[in-house]
Amino acid sequence: MEATGPSPNETREILKAHPGTWAEVDRLAETLDTTLACARTCAVCADACLAEEAVAELRKCIRTNLDCAAVCQATAEILTRQTAPDWSLLSAQLQACGEACHTCATECERHAKHMEHCRLCMETCRSCASTCQRMREAIKH
Amino acid sequence: MEATGPSPNETREILKAHPGTWAEVDRLAETLDTTLACARTCAVCADACLAEEAVAELRKCIRTNLDCAAVCQATAEILTRQTAPDWSLLSAQLQACGEACHTCATECERHAKHMEHCRLCMETCRSCASTCQRMREAIKH
Amino acid sequence: MEATGPSPNETREILKAHPGTWAEVDRLAETLDTTLACARTCAVCADACLAEEAVAELRKCIRTNLDCAAVCQATAEILTRQTAPDWSLLSAQLQACGEACHTCATECERHAKHMEHCRLCMETCRSCASTCQRMREAIKH
Amino acid sequence: MEATGPSPNETREILKAHPGTWAEVDRLAETLDTTLACARTCAVCADACLAEEAVAELRKCIRTNLDCAAVCQATAEILTRQTAPDWSLLSAQLQACGEACHTCATECERHAKHMEHCRLCMETCRSCASTCQRMREAIKH
Numbered sequence: 001m002e003a004t005g006p007s008p009n010e011t012r013e014i015l016k017a018h019p020g021t022w023a024e025v026d027r028l029a030e031t032l033d034t035t036l037a038c039a040r041t042c043a044v045c046a047d048a049c050l051a052e053e054a055v056a057e058l059r060k061c062i063r064t065n066l067d068c069a070a071v072c073q074a075t076a077e078i079l080t081r082q083t084a085p086d087w088s089l090l091s092a093q094l095q096a097c098g099e100a101c102h103t104c105a106t107e108c109e110r111h112a113k114h115m116e117h118c119r120l121c122m123e124t125c126r127s128c129a130s131t132c133q134r135m136r137e138a139i140k141h
Numbered sequence: 142m143e144a145t146g147p148s149p150n151e152t153r154e155i156l157k158a159h160p161g162t163w164a165e166v167d168r169l170a171e172t173l174d175t176t177l178a179c180a181r182t183c184a185v186c187a188d189a190c191l192a193e194e195a196v197a198e199l200r201k202c203i204r205t206n207l208d209c210a211a212v213c214q215a216t217a218e219i220l221t222r223q224t225a226p227d228w229s230l231l232s233a234q235l236q237a238c239g240e241a242c243h244t245c246a247t248e249c250e251r252h253a254k255h256m257e258h259c260r261l262c263m264e265t266c267r268s269c270a271s272t273c274q275r276m277r278e279a280i281k282h
Numbered sequence: 283m284e285a286t287g288p289s290p291n292e293t294r295e296i297l298k299a300h301p302g303t304w305a306e307v308d309r310l311a312e313t314l315d316t317t318l319a320c321a322r323t324c325a326v327c328a329d330a331c332l333a334e335e336a337v338a339e340l341r342k343c344i345r346t347n348l349d350c351a352a353v354c355q356a357t358a359e360i361l362t363r364q365t366a367p368d369w370s371l372l373s374a375q376l377q378a379c380g381e382a383c384h385t386c387a388t389e390c391e392r393h394a395k396h397m398e399h400c401r402l403c404m405e406t407c408r409s410c411a412s413t414c415q416r417m418r419e420a421i422k423h
Numbered sequence: 424m425e426a427t428g429p430s431p432n433e434t435r436e437i438l439k440a441h442p443g444t445w446a447e448v449d450r451l452a453e454t455l456d457t458t459l460a461c462a463r464t465c466a467v468c469a470d471a472c473l474a475e476e477a478v479a480e481l482r483k484c485i486r487t488n489l490d491c492a493a494v495c496q497a498t499a500e501i502l503t504r505q506t507a508p509d510w511s512l513l514s515a516q517l518q519a520c521g522e523a524c525h526t527c528a529t530e531c532e533r534h535a536k537h538m539e540h541c542r543l544c545m546e547t548c549r550s551c552a553s554t555c556q557r558m559r560e561a562i563k564h
Contacts, residue, residue: 010178010182010261010265011181011185013261014182014185014186014189014258014261014262015185017189017256017257017258017261018185018188018189018192018258019189019192019193019194020192032181036177036181037151040152040173040177040217040221041151041155043218043221043222044152044155044156044159044221045155047159047221047222047223047224047345048155048158048159048160048223050224050341050344050345051159051160051161051223051224051341052160053160053338055337055338055341056335056337056338059332059333059337059506059507060506060507062332063329063332063504063506063507063508064507064509066348066500066504067500067501067504067509067512070496070497070500070501071497071501071512071516073214073493073497074493074494074496074497076181077184077489077490077493078490078493078494080181080184080185080188081184081188081486081489081490082188082189082192083188083191083192083482083483083486084482084483084486084487085486086487086490086526088522088526089490089494089519089522089523089526092518092519092522092523093494093519093522093523095515095518095519096512096515096516096518096519099511099512099515099516100512100515100516103509103511103512115158116158117155117158117159120151120154120155120158121155124151188486191482191485191486192482194479196478196479196482197476197478197479200365200366200473200474200478201365201366203473204363204365204366204367204470204473205366205368207359207363207489208359208360208363208368208371211355211356211359211360212356212360212371212375214352214356215352215353215355215356218348218349218352219349219352219353222345222348222349224341224342224345225341225342225345225346226345227346227349227385229381229385230349230353230378230381230382230385233377233378233381233382234353234378234381234382236374236377236378237371237374237375237377237378240370240371240374240375241371241374241375244368244370244371292460292464292543292547293463293467295543296464296467296468296471296540296543296544297467299471299538299539299540299543300467300470300471300474300540301471301474301475301476302474314463318459318463319433322434322455322459322499322503323433323437325500325503325504326434326437326438326441326503327437329441329503329504329505329506330437330440330441330442330505332506333441333442333443333505333506334442335442355496358463359466362463362466362467362470363466363470364470364471364474365470365473365474397440398440399437399440399441402433402436402437402440403437406433
């Protein structure tokens with residue numbers, strides 16, 4: 001069986017079907033997909049850490065993973081809405097998301113050599129932090 | 142700018158990095174990605190409906206979209222965890238998810254001819270309902 | 283400082299302010315508050331288990347806590363909406379919620395003698411399972 | 424039937440059962456309960472606005488309600504965890520939460536005279552914004 005999953009085209013396509021779609025819909029689609037992917041990766045990493053023999057040393061990593069997943073999820077939820085946005089709120093949430101991703105990447109980096117899930121999560125979080133930062137700059141008025 | 146977003150390979154890769162990864166990790170990755178994509182699509186459809194001139198006739202669609210997004214999200218969250226699963230709970234949640242997707246597809250179908258977001262959402266919900274059903278059958282013991 | 287928090291009256295009051303409020307708004311308010319309280323308690327229990335010295339033996343409990351929190355949260359979200367409800371979906375989600383609460387109560391019971399958070403979580407989950415069951419019966423047509 | 428719902432004592436009690444409970448557990452319990460109550464109230468207000476005859480004029484209010492609910496929910500989720508907290512992330516998320524509550528209170532205020540749910544939501548959001556601000560000051564190092 002082939003895992004097909006969501007395609008970035010799908011995200012862009014439905015965002016474009018909004019009657020008042022944004023000018024920068026490609027950036028929006030990218031940021032939405034990236035935050036959703038980061039939420040998923042952090043949640044999987046938390047569970048993988050929980051299953052590790054060294055779970056007692058991974059408490060901070062699990063907690064940080066779960067926090068990052070929650071913050072990315074809330075950010076993604078805001079990004080699904082193009083109707084009557086509040087730029088100041090979006091910016092503050094993107095700032096918190098960047099902070100969460102940075103914290104999580106830093107913690108995962110400590111285990112990245114020994115645990116592939118932490119290495120993957122570190123990379124995803126770094127990429128998400130950059131994407132959030134670019135989005136913040138794009139909406140600065 | 143190219144919207145890159147999550148790739149199905151990413152999901153499979155990190156699920157495989159779990160120390161006790163499931164035998165049917167491809168199916169798990171597919172179901173996880175499909176429920177996440179459906180949650181995203183329903184949330185975007187709710188917001189697009191809200192922006193339509195005919196919003197007053199789309200109340201049920203908006204509500205059903207939001208319900209489906211919440212149920213898909215919870216289902217996805219359970220699917221991120223491979224540690225010590227409870228098959229009976231997973232099955233019940235997949236059943237609720239199939240129900241939510243079926244309800245949402247039926248409602249979106251009514252508007253699919255006039256609104257592209259509803260057409261896309263209908264298709265995504267139908268596909269998610271099938272995926273949940275296949276997963277339920279796969280975990281039946 | 284006194285922790286005041288949400289009052290059940292608040293929930294009932296705002297649900298009643300809906301232009302098409304349900305006949306059984308008291309039951310709705312109770313079920314909504316109970317699922318939200320259960321989501322919160324399960325999330326706190328997961329984190330308390332993670333901090334325990336015996337964390338390696340609490341993996342299943344942590345996972346089950348997180349699942350139950352997610353399922354209760356989705357159920358609560360559906361219960362916040364009185365507009366154009368789908369009884370079949372609500373019933374299926376309440377069924378999954380009861381299942382999640384039952385699973386979580388059973389797992390927490392195993393640790394209830396030694397860990398106060400598991401004892402409290404067991405009680406909250408049992409109460410939530412009953413409340414969901416009563417709500418299911420009430421909406422049966 | 425009496426709607427009983429969550430009691431603030433419950434929140435404090437289970438937070439105190441954590442093996443490494445915080446010194447300021449009363450403040451934590453209050454902030455957690457307040458963000459959860461605000462998430463619930465905003466979600467109910469969104470649905471009540473959707474059911475209003477004047478729904479077309481309430482689009483911004485619905486969107487802002489849904490954003491505020493998502494941000495409060497993520498903030499609450501972080502507040503459920505006392506294990507190995509990151510103060511900088513918590514502070515950034517509390518900042519975003521205050522912003523969301525402020526935005527939502529401002530929008531609801533415009534309809535508060537005519538719609539009781541908006542008046543209640545405005546008050547809850549204002550109270551939540553203050554609570555988040557006090558928590559931010561309390562964790563400043």
